Amino acid sequence: MLVAGIDSSTQSCKVVVRDAETGKLVREGRASHPDGTEVDPAAWWSALQEAVVGAGGLADVDAVAVGAQQHGMVCLDADGQVVRPALLWNDTRSAQAAADLIAELGDGDEEAGRRAWAEQVGVVPVASFTVTKLRWLADHEPENAARTAAVVLPHDWLTWMLAGGPAAGLDALTTDRGDASGTGYWNASTGEYVERTLRMALRRGEDEDLPHLPRVLGPAESAGRGAQDGPAPGALLGAGTGDNAAAAMGVEAVPGDVVISLGTSGVVSGPSDTAPVDPSGIVAGFADATGRQLPLVCTLNAARVLTATADMLGVDVGRLSDLALEAPSGAGGMVLVPYLEGERTPDRPGATGAVHGLTLSTSTPGHLARAAVEGLLCGMADGMDALADQGTRVDRVVLVGGGARSEAVRRIAPVVLGHPVVVPPPGEYVADGAARQAAWALSGADEPPTWGEGARDGESTTYDAPADAAPGRAVRERYAQVRDLTDR
Ligand SMILES: Nc1ncnc2c1ncn2[C@@H]1O[C@H](COP(=O)(O)OP(=O)(O)O)[C@@H](O)[C@H]1O
Numbered sequence: 001m002l003v004a005g006i007d008s009s010t011q012s013c014k015v016v017v018r019d020a021e022t023g024k025l026v027r028e029g030r031a032s033h034p035d036g037t038e039v040d041p042a043a044w045w046s047a048l049q050e051a052v053v054g055a056g057g058l059a060d061v062d063a064v065a066v067g068a069q070q071h072g073m074v075c076l077d078a079d080g081q082v083v084r085p086a087l088l089w090n091d092t093r094s095a096q097a098a099a100d101l102i103a104e105l106g107d108g109d110e111e112a113g114r115r116a117w118a119e120q121v122g123v124v125p126v127a128s129f130t131v132t133k134l135r136w137l138a139d140h141e142p143e144n145a146a147r148t149a150a151v152v153l154p155h156d157w158l159t160w161m162l163a164g165g166p167a168a169g170l171d172a173l174t175t176d177r178g179d180a181s182g183t184g185y186w187n188a189s190t191g192e193y194v195e196r197t198l199r200m201a202l203r204r205g206e207d208e209d210l211p212h213l214p215r216v217l218g219p220a221e222s223a224g225r226g227a228q229d230g231p232a233p234g235a236l237l238g239a240g241t242g243d244n245a246a247a248a249m250g251v252e253a254v255p256g257d258v259v260i261s262l263g264t265s266g267v268v269s270g271p272s273d274t275a276p277v278d279p280s281g282i283v284a285g286f287a288d289a290t291g292r293q294l295p296l297v298c299t300l301n302a303a304r305v306l307t308a309t310a311d312m313l314g315v316d317v318g319r320l321s322d323l324a325l326e327a328p329s330g331a332g333g334m335v336l337v338p339y340l341e342g343e344r345t346p347d348r349p350g351a352t353g354a355v356h357g358l359t360l361s362t363s364t365p366g367h368l369a370r371a372a373v374e375g376l377l378c379g380m381a382d383g384m385d386a387l388a389d390q391g392t393r394v395d396r397v398v399l400v401g402g403g404a405r406s407e408a409v410r411r412i413a414p415v416v417l418g419h420p421v422v423v424p425p426p427g428e429y430v431a432d433g434a435a436r437q438a439a440w441a442l443s444g445a446d447e448p449p450t451w452g453e454g455a456r457d458g459e460s461t462t463y464d465a466p467a468d469a470a471p472g473r474a475v476r477e478r479y480a481q482v483r484d485l486t487d488r
């Protein structure tokens with residue numbers, strides 16, 4: 001039997017078809033997404049269909065699941081039509097809405113508000129979360145807010161489109177624990193929607209209607225069958241999930257593994273049996289796709305820090321990597337603070353990037369390349385510390401995402417992170433995780449299938465932490481000296 005996994009991520013859509021039992025890759029396809037932080041979901045749907053064609057179609061596939069970028073606000077009207085383009089996780093226009101929602105839940109006391117959000121929904125609002133985008137909609141586009149009959153996330157919408165979309169009706173909309181936990185109106189500890197925060201976001205009184213929310217499926221539950229005239233005719237639809245929960249599923253992470261994903265976003269997450277409550281908002285209390293918790297730290301700036309630096313230097317990312325590895329550890333005191341798109345962790349939506357420590361001797365392409373890689377990794381190391389402070393065990397780091405293809409990132413990561421780093425062979429781990437989830441739904445078993453290293457095209461490489469931790473500590477200390485000198 002065959003299963004397919006789909007990763008509808010920020011920059012592209014990837015499809016893998018795998019053997020349900022062994023996990024062996026059979027075929028794959030991909031297509032690009034448009035740039036921008038506001039995207040018409042129709043573009044995801046057409047990219048999905050193009051990627052499916054590239055993967056040789058899904059007519060012979062028994063089950064499919066979709067992993068996708070988290071938090072994006074997809075509003076549907078009563079007929080199931082999209083009300084306006086989706087606001088993505090990296091759209092910062094709702095930063096003020098986030099601050100307002102914190103103050104309102106705390107009755108004007110910011111600290112009390114932060115604690116209340118962390119306790120009630122596991123996250124403290126930042127512009128990324130769906131709840132803040134809904135507040136922005138209510139304030140800036142009240143007609144669109146009034147027309148919104150259902151609110152869903154990218155993976156929910158794509159799963160529903162596979163099931164027939166508007167023809168299936170709004171009641172057929174589903175989501176899963178992983179993605180629901182990133183909305184700001186669902187609690188990963190209780191497994192329940194929190195009407196109060198949704199009502200607050202939309203400024204609706206107790207007697208006013210709220211939009212329909214998708215049914216939250218359990219990890220191995222099915223969302224139905226693919227529509228006969230759609231790209232996955234008759235296939236069992238797995239619950240699907242957010243891309244980070246899917247990545248954890250794809251690398252078969254267990255407690256003790258911390259997954260660092262360097263895609264458009266930089267993410268540090270680790271499966272755990274306890275849900276964090278972090279009023280600072282640094283660690284988000286998300287759920288995973290297996291029934292556990294997935295405490296997570298996410299930045300807005302990751303792989304694009306490398307591509308932007310390569311562009312500045314007029315080289316490709318391969319040459320950037322060589323340059324970084326030729327330069328000295330610590331880049332002679334040069335630090336690149338990577339807040340190129342504003343930042344979410346720390347919460348500085350208006351920040352810009354900065355280069356500190358520019359001297360005659362550091363004014364070389366190599367120093368800048370090294371500073372870019374180290375700055376990116378220092379942000380991840382800060383995230384890992386925050387995760388550990390919230391009780392997540394860190395035995396080893398598993399590095400995935402497009403940025404993990406950089407040799408410089410792979411070799412410098414254990415120095416800065418102070419832990420051994422396992423890099424699985426290059427692959428599409430979000431799509432793989434979705435495929436594994438589809439195989440689980442198909443099997444009806446209590447646990448997901450174990451595919452293991454044998455299913456991968458190549459072996460993992462372990463990059464050991466250096467015996468001498470001092471150089472890594474020095475890089476982080478220097479970064480900490482200048483990290484807060486940026487605008488906000
Ligand atoms: N060898 C490489 N070195 C550095 N960055 C890379 C490399 N290969 C791909 N990337 C970058 O990785 C990003 C895509 O990674 P991916 O994990 O697919 O992102 P997303 O899931 O956000 O769409 C792109 O910004 C791309 O430029």
Ligand SMILES: O=C(CO)[C@@H](O)[C@H](O)COP(=O)(O)O
Nearest residue numbers: 009010069070089263264265
């Ligand atoms: O907002 C988050 C997680 O909270 C991001 O991780 C998005 O889920 C987008 O992921 P990528 O496209 O960068 O993989």
